[in-house]
Amino acid sequence: MSTEHPGRTVMVVPTYNEADNLAWIVGRLRTRHPDVHVLVVDDASPDGTGRVADELAADDPGVQVLHRAGKEGLGAAYLAGFARALADGYDVVGEMDADGSHQPEQLDRLRDALLRRPGPDGVAGADLVIGSRWVPGGSVVNWPRRREALSRGGNLYVRSLLGIDVRDATAGYRLFRRETLEAIDLASVASTGYVFQTDLVWRTLRAGLRVVEVPIEFVERERGESKMSGRVALESLLRITGWGLRERRARAAQGARRMARAGRDAR
Structure with a gap:
């Protein structure tokens, strides 16, 4: 890993019924990266995950817990965690699942990318780093072919409709600079x-x-059990389609305005 340091870092870990996994994954993260803090955001898990999180926090000052009143979705949990992390003055805020799918031992890859020195393009580092399954060198373990095809197809749909060059826009292993979260409303x-x-x-x-x-x-x-459901997948499809259509309409309107200006200038 780079000898530079990204600043105070916290990984936000949303939980709902992860009592069997939480201590295991937090222990791996804190052992491998003792300078990285953990913020568990628990949505009132009925299986006692919140209690496990409190016990971890009582034993380790690098672990914090945010208890929420109920299950309101992954995005809502992350937004609550980001707000707490920014209020607490962290410089880097990360995302990581509690189920072990994101390996703490690979966090160095994301941290190095955040700090990378300027390359041929003169750009140093990144504002958001994504741990990607679908770039060269990325992989999945123990996924059925149907699920892999669904994820790859969904990301292709995102790239095509939104016009972005990101291979794994749905991935949840990430590091944001503080300034990035502050800039995106x-x-x-x-x-x-x-x-x-x-x-x-x-x-x-x-x-x-x-x-x-x-x-x-x-x-x-x-x-x-996975928290992915048909309702969640439908929300994703509808929202992405709506964003893409709005983006295309905006581009078309912008193109029409340019043509109109060019026509006026030619007269």
Whole structure:
């Protein structure tokens, strides 16, 4: 890893019924990266995840817990966690699942990309780093072909409709610079489900900021149940379609205005 330091870093870990996984994943993260703090955002899990989180926080000052009144979706949990992290003065705010699919041992890849020295393009580092399954070197473990095809197809749809060059816009292993979160108007984010991930990528790019993808190995959870549902997938499809259509209309209107100006100038 680079000898430079990105500043005070916290990984926001949203939880709902992850009592069997939380201590395991937090322990791995804190062991491998003792300078990285953890903020668990628990949505009143009925299986006692909040209690496990409180016990971890009592034993480790690098672990904090934010208890929410109920389950309101991944996006809402992250927004609450981001607000707490920014209020607490962190310089880098990350996202990570609690189920072990995002390996703490690979966090160095994301941190190095955040700090990378200027390359041939003269650009240093990134404003948002994504741990990507679908760039060269990325992979998934224990996924059925149908799920891989669905994820790849969904990301192709995102790229085509929104016109962005990000291979894994739906990924949830990320690092944001503080300044990035402050620039993308989190107060106006309405996405509650997994489409939240795509929403923040798109906002970052529209703000003129730099998104970098690094390859990771994504490991399917071994314990507990996935929170992905048909309702969540439908929300993603509808919102992305709406954004894409609005973007195309805006581009068409902009093109029409340019043609009109060119016509006036030619007279």
